[in-house]
Amino acid sequence: SGYIVGLTGGIGSGKTTVANLFHDLGVQSVDADLVARDVVMPGETALVAITEHFGHGILQQDGQLDRAALRARIFADETKKQWLNQLLHPLIRQRLLQQLADCTSGYALLIAPLLLENKLQTYTDRVLVVDVPPELQLSRTIQRDGVPAEQVQNILNSQLSRPERLQGADDVLLNTVPLSQLQAQIQQLHQRYQQFAKEKLA
Ligand code: ATP
Structure with missing residues (x-):
């Protein structure tokens, strides 16, 4: 793809969930951790x-x-x-x-938890941040992985703070909402990204 959207967010913010919803719309992705x-x-x-x-x-x-x-x-x-x-x-x-x-695909996602920390936004046309309050990052990650809160908190502390990350965002997906609502927001972003990709190629 000639148009790259960087997808980032802290631990347990919902990057995988969001990438899967984009994938349902036919958008391919590359995972930096993989x-x-x-x-x-x-x-x-x-x-x-x-x-x-x-x-x-x-x-x-x-x-x-x-x-x-x-x-x-x-x-x-x-x-x-x-x-x-x-x-x-x-x-x-x-x-x-x-x-x-x-x-x-018309555009592609670069999924990277440490996109901004590692300055990978150099390789993206746009940065999409999945945003949730730290309390929700903690509770969702504990629920998902069954790990102690302290372990999650340590990882959280090693990553950018919420305001720092939001400062690097072109677009923000607030992921405190039900999945159906998240899906609707992603539909809207998808329309815009397709348009941006087309304009870049023109
Ligand atoms: P990590 O960086 O740790 O790999 P991640 O950013 O990829 O995490 P996900 O695994 O997508 O995050 O989401 C964390 C947990 O929160 C998962 O169990 C997921 O099912 C749940 N979750 C994500 N979004 C929502 C939502 N809108 N409502 C309820 N649960 C959600």
Whole structure:
């Protein structure tokens, strides 16, 4: 697609729910978190480089990257962290852009929880923020994952605050409403995005 809408929002805000509703309208998407996982799958050159750099202790028995072990190695080691980011970020960016270019829908979504944190809006034409109050992020995530509130709160604290995120938004979907209402709002955005995509190509 030649027109890219960045879809972001904090943990449990409803990005997946929103992306599914766009998908029902025929809109394709690329998930930045999935791409970040793909580039370190067994057989990828990045995993070979990581293994050479950190040793085989970084691999699980089945040959997959042991993410916890890697996190432990780079935690409190700024040089190692930088080395890893310099290896992975260009690869992730390249693959994201390729997959977005391969999308055949009138416009495509780039789903990224950390879109603004990682400055991925450079690659989007527009930013759509899924917005809910932090209390609702907490309760919905706890309900969905069955995890302790403290764990969710820690992730929440590591992400942009609600006002900071809203400042980066071109469009906002307030996801405190029933799904039927959310769907109606998405229909409206879809009409506008199709129009924007057409105007850009013209
Ligand atoms: P994460 O960043 O943690 O992956 P997410 O932003 O993709 O989360 P979802 O998984 O889409 O968020 O939504 C979080 C939870 O809230 C899910 O269980 C989802 O079913 C529920 N939810 C989303 N939107 C609504 C809504 N409008 N009404 C009720 N429940 C909702």
